[in-house]
Amino acid sequence: MQQPTWFAAKAPTALSAMPAATSSLVIGIVAVTLAAVVARYTYRSMRYRGLRLPPGPPGWPVVGNLFQVAFSGKPFIHYVRDLRREYGPIMTLRMGVRTLVVISSAELAHEALVEKGREFASRPAENTTRTIFSSNKFTVNSAVYGPEWRSLRRNLVSGMLSMSRLREFRPARLRAMGRFVARMRAEAAASSDGQSVWVLRNARFAVFCILLDMTFGLLDLDEAHVVRIDAVMKRVLLATGVRMDDYLPFLRPFFWRQQRRALDVRREQVDTVLPLINRRRAILRDMQRSPPDPGVAAPFSYLDSLLDLRVEGRDAVPTDDELVTLCAELINGGTDTTATAIEWAMARIVDNPSIQARLHEEIMQHVGDARPVDDKDTEGMPYLQAFVKELLRKHPPTYFSLTHAAVEPGSKLAGYDVPPDANLDIFLPTISEDPKLWDRPTEFDPDRFLAGGETADITGSAGVRMIPFGAGRRICPGVTMGTTHIALMVARMVQAFEWHAHPSQPPLDFKDKVEFTVVMKQPLLAMVNPRKPSF
Template sequence: MRSLNSPTTFATPHLLRSSLRPSYNICYKLKSYSNSHAPGLSISSSTSLIAPMSMQQQQQQPALANLLGAMPAASMISLAFTAAVATAALFVAVAVARYNRKYRGLRLPPGPPGWPIVGNLFQVAFSGKLFIHYIRDLRREYGPILTLRMGVRTLVVISSAELVHEALVEKGAEFASRPAENTTRNIFSSNKFTVNSAVYGAEWRSLRRNMVSGMLSTSRLREFRPARLRAMDRFVARMRAEAAASADGASVWVLRNARFAVFCILLDMTFGLLDLDEEHIVHIDAVLKRVLLAVGVRMDDYLPFLRPFFWRKQLRALAVRREQVDTLLPLINRRRAILRDMQSSPPDPNVAAPFSYLDSLLDLHIEGREGADDELVTLCAELINGGTDTTATAIEWAMARVVDNPSIQARLHEEIMQQVGDARPIDDKDIESMPYLQAFVKELLRKHPPTYFSLTHAAVKPGSKLAGYDVPTDANLDIFLPTISEDPKLWDRPTEFDPDRFLTGGETADMTGSAGIRMIPFGAGRRICPGLAMGTTHIALMVARMLQEFEWRAHPSQPAVDFKDKVEFTVVMNQPLLATVKPRKMSL
């Protein structure tokens, strides 16, 4: 990547390709776009003479004008309608011919019949069901592998442990790529230059190897222990202040406090800057939230001919990208300056950490990439956005289970007292020796995975098959997770929340999927989320610290915890958790 003395530049990424987000979010939002318009957009046409008119043609013009002038208005409307229908019919015929030619000779998985051009797009949008329920219904009719045509996109959805193992483990190299990006997401991924979005190949291997060895290995995660302790102390202080300021002196919102703590940890790990005040952190968080909103799926991702009607949204996305670069680039340049100074003297431990993810990116060299500043912004933002909401929502679900089940809370607190007591804050080293806490986190991720679908996969080359069916290279291979964690053939009492199932002598949970697919909240195979160890560590540590500091109870406004969920950026509680906390007597 760029050297430490590199000037600050911003090169707007080229707009290439078009694609879609993970399918659960795409289809979930279709209704909101079905009635959208593009105000102020006008389409004009002009005509020009290709060749001079002949004398005979010039003589015919007045006669033609007289004929049209004499036609009744109804006839004119009928003529225009006929022309429009003929044009539409021609468009449909061409599209159908292209589709048939594209998939001629292929045996796709079964699925509902679709309409020309739009496929199953409007059937999904106007079904009146959430996409996950629509998929469950289709699964009952077509089985664990099925096809949906969403405009120009073909989705192959698999939903059984056997098929997931075939796709991601047995044939992992065949389905290790990612589908093409849409134009907006391409801006924010610097043309697929991230660990998650890169196509399968040398560039992806370099990016992933750098992230794992430079940030997420066991030894490197231990080095970031001070960042976690700082964030935990700030987190507890915020919770105490919020409770004290509430009307009853005890109420706290779990998600927003947990999210802030996780964001602080990842910001620290990414840039190694320790003197950012809370106002600055909140601003950075707000900008990165706008990025998540900007990459939301639009109808033109499925029907590209509608793209001109979304030009305003594209301009807004470019503005958000500029704001993202303007916000993160000063942090990058500050770290560059610190690294230059570190060559002659150690950094102030209150200002800078000895290492950050950015340091590894500055030393990374990938053939064909210039290492421009906008690429550094993209890779730094990927780590922060990728780990914030998934971890924070898991913590909210965890505390909901604790509030709902006092016996679970009592066992977790008892284990904490046995391990560390109340003489010091619990930390990473302690949670490794706490089997019930580890079992609790596993059961949490089984019952409440961060998403309904894993990140979309794609076939690397033509000829790939699953369960004997063809999977084209331009198809999106989507993995539906709930039916796996709910499968009674894989789990005893799958609908119950029971951490004891994972204790010694109980059920096993290989979250990597390499020993068999039973639960894969982080994906599986070659494209498994590299942040698995980091995510589970953060969840366990924050849950343990919250239970060490506070006794948790249901809030009077929420006497019964509502475990219904909904899709936002992740799968969140339908009703955000408001809880009552009582500080425990601590001798810290």
């Protein structure tokens, strides 16, 4: 859940300065708008009558708790922590026309996502800018619970994210890792001290390259082309941020510029991605006559599974716009989450040289320095795997799992009613830092996951202790891909370079901020020394 981008409007022109007819029209519009707002507020109050909602702070008429949150002076994640102390691990926030039920304990997360997984397997209705980019919720993440979602998810897992498919995409990872290391080496060499690299932007580029390769199977895209595509995808993320009119729809006319900008970004996205789709179509046609040039096209891509996809309940295959949406969902969903994790990982490595030494020692024992480490190697490195688990426990990519919703009326959590039109949000940090579940929860210590130590199933199926990818039926289908990429990138970065703190950042600041994901408040600038041999 992202922080809202709040809106400040200029004072309107005085009615006295308008012609009489215009003034009457404006007064009429305002009166109708206010009547609609009051009617909607009254309807909502009537609709919830008789329900026992979770406790929460008292709100104002119409806006609920919206302005209390907006003007609290705190990021939403810290505001929720404060409310939790007063109202407990389940609470209600009324945010304009939306009702948020926020849960923040392992017991309630297990009840909602595992025990009652089917009851809370849907997504809330939306009438916002985001539906432009989701093709009216035609994506795995946004689709309501039902046959359409099942078809899309089944295809994504079998066509892209199953263990067998991930192994087939190993060449894509090897290509991206080679480009990644070369890019960081060049950046360090070009810096004034010959050692400085910005971690997040390099990690983001590497992950983007892997996912672009996996999605389209086009191997001859040069760096400039990749950077242009990436820039468009970033603009899409910015255009889908939460706005005040998402909570107060009667303000939407005041946001016409933002809406027009969103439509422009969507057109730019389609114009950028559709040529890649059409190129892959042409390659597939040619592949019927002869194998593809191994330097130009991969034998398989995620797009291949979408072109003739039959979705339950629909007669037609996805349209071009829907293909753009599904491809973009995979790329955007996997890029920033993984890149953010890599930045936090390298911050921990720079901050604690003993962690770096143990990771490097394990890599030398399993691989040596004769060849680059790959994902097959990382599976057999227990300390690296423990490091990744601790990383995801302490620094989940987001503080809220994707919003859930009840499938039908009558659903309850902890004895409270959760209406189908309410957003069910799971706050993750208080779970993974719960002292009842973890020894020394505020410390970063990978050793906790080694033999004889603590256990944690990050899928939540064996018990909720940390769920960075969610849990239950709507768990992120990319959990295996994400952990594979994090482990591989950390191993390659430690194998290729020795990492040190930059003189401009002593000591490291582990404060965070929420963008699309939870990133370091001060981006990590590190110093690297290439190890020998160089590859």
